[in-house]
Amino acid sequence: MAIGSRLRLLTDKITEDAAQVYSLYGVPMQPKWFPVFYVLSRGESKTITEIAREIGHSHVSVSKIVREMVQKGFIREKKDKTDGRKNLVGLTAKGLEINEKIAAQYIDVNNAIEELTSQTKHDLWKAMEEWEFLLEQKSLLRRVQEQQKLRESSQVKVVAYQPKYRQAFYDLNEEWISTYFKMEPSDYKALEDPEGHILKKGGHIFVALYNDEPVGVCALIRMNDPDYDFELAKMAVSPRAQGKSIGWLLGKACMEKARELGASKLYLESNTILKPAISLYHKMGFQKVAARKSPYERANIQMELVL
Incomplete structure (x- = not known):
């Protein structure tokens, strides 16, 4: 808000002075017209689309300025001889006259800006270029979203x-499974008896708490398999708590526990329609492996992580 307000105040002050500068030199032009005028002052007629692209304004904005300048007799519109569907915009005789008259104004304004710049510690042009470049790479909104997430x-x-999280472990998994698929026998076995089905067999379960409320869960299930030590499974995050990197934090906790237990590989099964989940697994370092027999109908992709 502060940056926007300061920029608007500076813009208003410069625009107010600019209007008086035009008056000083007897040039009947509004400051907002100048970018369009300057593009056309080189002598070549252009379409509104070309002008908009060159000055970085919207097509609607340029169209409005062109209409105003046409009414004042500075520019004219005509059909393109090579393509009748296009309208070309160019300076009229009056516009060309102003183009000659404004030359002295250019020199004085440029010298005034150079003098002003020489008295500053920071180069405003370079600063604006840096901000424009960085905001083009990543918008302010996106940057705020990332900070919020952090x-x-x-x-x-x-x-x-802990046993007090048994219901949350069931509910969070049942919620996402039922949203996309259907609960299967293997789900009920693990979710109804996590202690017997997972913990007592050498597995581990992690719970993510946000404001002391369980909002995510994930299990590290011991596998009886010559290729893999553990399976990363039963990861679920409440829709109400998404966007807080909870899946990443749960996955990281499972990876660290697996390393602590001397595991060399982690295995998981998922479904390719769960694009955010697949993206998370790739980010964690998992890679697709050849299909294996799965106890779940919904599983259509298997992945492994070499620890």
């Missing part, structure tokens, strides 16, 4: 499973 994810705690 702040909120720092408030997430990942803890080991």
Whole structure:
């Protein structure tokens, strides 16, 4: 808000002075017309689309300025001889006359800006170029979203499973499974008896807490398999808590536990329609492997992570 307000105040002040500068030199032009006028002052007629692209304004904005300048007799519109569907915009005789008259104004304004710049510690042009470039790469909105995510994810705690989280472990998994697929027998076995089906067999369960409320869960299930030590499974995050890097934090906790236990590989199964989940697994370092027999109908992709 402060940056926007300061820029608007500076713009208003410069625009107010600019209007008086035109009056000083007897040039009957509004400051907002200048970018369009300057593009056309080189002598070549252009379409509104070309002008808009060159000065970085919207097509609607340029169209409005062109209409105003046509009414004042500075520019004219005509059909393109090579393409009748296009309208070309160019300076009229009056516009060309102003183009000659404004030459002295250019010199004085340029010298005034140079003098002003020489008295400053920071180069405004370079600063604007840097901001424009950086905001083009990543918008202010996106940067705020990332900071929000960092702040909120720092408030997430990942803890080991306790019996008081049994219902949350069931509910969070049942919610996402039922949203996309259907609960299967293997789901009920693990979710209804996590202690017997996962923990007592050498597995581990992690719970993500946000404001002390369980909002995400993930299990590290011991596998009886010559290729893999553990399966990363039963990861679920409440829709109400998404965007806080909870999946990443849970996955990281499972990876660290697996390394601590001496595991060399992690295995998981998923479905390719779960694009955010697949993206997360790739970010964690998982790679697709050849299909294996799965106890789940919904599984159509298998992945592994070499620890």
